[in-house]
Amino acid sequence: MPSRPRKAGPRVSVLRVGHRAGRDPRLTTHVALTARALGAERLYLHPPDPELAQRVRRVGEMWGGSFEVEGVDDWKRVVREFDGVVVHLTMYGQPISAVAPKLRTQSAILLVVGGAKVPSALYGLAAHNVAVGHQPHSEVAALAIALEQLRGVPGPGAWPGATHAIVPQARGKRVRKVRELA
Numbered sequence: 137m138p139s140r141p142r143k144a145g146p147r148v149s150v151l152r153v154g155h156r157a158g159r160d161p162r163l164t165t166h167v168a169l170t171a172r173a174l175g176a177e178r179l180y181l182h183p184p185d186p187e188l189a190q191r192v193r194r195v196g197e198m199w200g201g202s203f204e205v206e207g208v209d210d211w212k213r214v215v216r217e218f219d220g221v222v223v224h225l226t227m228y229g230q231p232i233s234a235v236a237p238k239l240r241t242q243s244a245i246l247l248v249v250g251g252a253k254v255p256s257a258l259y260g261l262a263a264h265n266v267a268v269g270h271q272p273h274s275e276v277a278a279l280a281i282a283l284e285q286l287r288g289v290p291g292p293g294a295w296p297g298a299t300h301a302i303v304p305q306a307r308g309k310r311v312r313k314v315r316e317l318a
C-alpha cells in the first residue's frame with residue numbers, strides 16, 4: 137500500500153489495556169514500537185511494565201524521537217481525562233474508512249487497543265468504536281493501519297536526538313551514525 141504522506145495530522149497517544157507482563161511482553165513491545173515508529177507520542181500501558189518501558193526507551197536513544205511508555209494502574213482514568221477524542225479499535229466498530237476523514241481533523245486522539253479480554257466498559261467510554269476490517273486479528277495490525285490512516289507513514293531521515301539513521305537502500309543495509317551517545 138503506498139504511504140500517505142501528510143504533514144499535519146492529529147497528535148496521537150495510544151492506550152494498551154490488559155497487558156499481561158510476563159505473558160505477552162513481545163506483543164506489547166510490538167504495540168509500543170509500532171506506535172512510536174508510526175508517529176504516536178506515547179503509550180499508556182495498563183498495567184505498568186517498567187522493564188518493557190526501559191526496553192522501548194533504549195530504542196529511542198538509538199533511533200531518536202521523544203516517544204515514551206507511561207505505566208497506568210487506572211485505564212479508565214486515562215480515558216476519562218484525555219484531552220481529545222478517544223477511539224477504541226475493535227472489530228465490532230464502525231469501518232475505519234467511514235470515520236478516518238473526521239478523525240484527521242481532530243487535534244488529539246487517544247487510540248485504545250485491548251488484549252486477550254477487552255473490558256466491556258470501554259465500548260461505552262470511547263467516543264468512537266472503530267474497526268479495521270470486521271474480522272479478528274491483532275492489536276499491532278489494527279494500530280498500524282489506524283496510524284497510517286490518521287497520520288501517514290513517516291519518511292526517511294534521522295529523528296531528533298537519534299544516534300543512528302537508516303539510509304534507504306534498494307538492497308542491503310546501510311546505517312549512518314548521526315552523533316555519539318552523550
Ligand SMILES: C[S@@+](CC[C@H](N)C(=O)[O-])C[C@H]1O[C@@H](n2cnc3c(N)ncnc32)[C@H](O)[C@@H]1O
Pocket residue numbers: 225226227228248249250251252253254266267268269270271272273274275276278
Ligand atoms: C486479540 S484482539 C481481542 C479480541 C477480543 N476477543 C475482543 O473482545 O475484541 C486484541 C485487540 O486487537 C484489536 N483488534 C483485533 N482485531 C481488530 C479489528 N478487526 N479492528 C480493530 N481492532 C482490532 C483490538 O483492539 C482488540 O482489543
